[in-house]
Amino acid sequence: MFTVVDGDRVERIAARPGPGGRPLAPLDRPLLGWERRPHGWCRGDACLPAARAAGVETPDGVDVVAFAELAGHVAVLDAEERALGLAAAAPRLTPAEAPDFELDGVRLSDFRGRKVALVFWASWCGCRYDLPAWEERHAALRDHGFTVVSVACDRSADDARPWIEQAAVTHPALVDAEGVVAELYNVINVPTAVWIDEEGRIARPQDTQTATDLFRSMNGLDSQESYAALRRWVVDGDAGLDAAQVRAHLRVPTADEQRARAHARLAVWLAREGRTEAARRHVDRAAALAPHDLAIRRGLMPLLGTDPFGDAYFALREELERAGIPIYRPLPARPGTTA
Structure with a gap:
């Protein structure tokens, strides 16, 4: 067998x-x-x-x-x-139609007619502290036809649930334990937000966005700027990027990234089966194929008994910085500007 x-x-x-x-x-x-x-x-x-x-x-x-x-x-x-x-082998990702999915009984297409911010986060990231702030944004803007849908990129639902409960969320808070939605949207690190308009089109592709300034000294991101941009989109319909810019910034997965995800899936299953050393082999192969994919490399640390906030993570950061690989990938706040 x-x-x-x-x-x-x-x-x-x-x-x-x-x-x-x-x-x-x-x-x-x-x-x-x-x-x-x-x-x-x-x-x-x-x-x-x-x-x-x-x-x-x-x-x-x-x-x-x-x-x-x-x-x-x-x-x-x-x-x-x-x-x-x-x-x-070739996942479909275009600005014209955001990939639909069903997770935890919720379908993305259920929100057609509303603007949606897909917010990818994880308990192994400091962005877990942002979840209450994303809930505040959801509450402040929902009467304008807006919904936050948060997606935890945790390999164990039990890791994500305490943070969801602590945030007392009213928005759909999903757990992508098998990485299916992260693959659909080519999410390589968290926090990442994807904006989807009322017609199910991607209005702003994978964007590093924070909802608090807790780690601004590390990521250089201004949460108030991201909220102002979000509010402009929800209230005024200005996503900050035109159609050509959305296409230009949309990160479509490469063959190596998909092969890395196949190795990651084996690693997750092997780790859950208690075959830790075999799992490590596939994590290493995934890292060689997609060294920039922290959703795999850091996201699998807890399954392998490694502290995702400890020395291994900071060693990973140093490795990527030496290689010139950005950890955070914010998009321009306005057309023609730099983030």
Whole structure:
């Protein structure tokens, strides 16, 4: 048996090791939600034609890694642990339509007709102290057709919930334990905010925004400026960026970033299974592919027993600073200005 980890879905599949430890699955059984039919492999109305699928089929079974890649995934294999991590090969992210999702029973599209600030935070970040201030912004502007939707990038919901409860939030406060929403929006660090307009379009892409000045000496960000910009957008309809600037600043994930996320998914599953050393291997591989992705590198520290506020984090900051990799990525407050 092999385990396939794909976001919030963990599937055990009947397969045996083939060459190089690659899993080979039976041809006559469903695989990753697809079923083999005379004309190809199908899932609902979508089909992979038999001629294309023939390249991943062998007399001994289907090469699961090759099949996953044919079906539109990045796949990373841990043959020793008999596990496979998947991420989308080419996730769809455009200004024209913010990716919809459902998390904790809440759908983003439920808020169509209102402006939404998706606010990504985590208990392993000092931005956890900003959650009450985001709630204050939500309360102050909700009568103007505005909603904060906060998304905790914690790998354990139990880590995020005390901070949500302490903030006494009335806005939707979600926990993205499997990193599905963070992947959709290519969030590589927190705090990150994405503004979405009434028609479901991205009005301001991934932007480092704070709601308090607690860590201004470290991040150089002015929370009052970000609130003034938010208020201008909500009340006056001025997002501070025109359509061309939104397209220019939208960070679409690279192939290496997606492969790093596949390694991260394996790392999370392995850590939860108590296979800590194997998990560390995949964290290291993710870091090599996407050294700038603190959502992976710092976000996985608690699962591996490392203090995300301790020496390891400050060593990580120094590493990125030496490499010239920015930790915070604020966007221009107004067209033609610098942040």
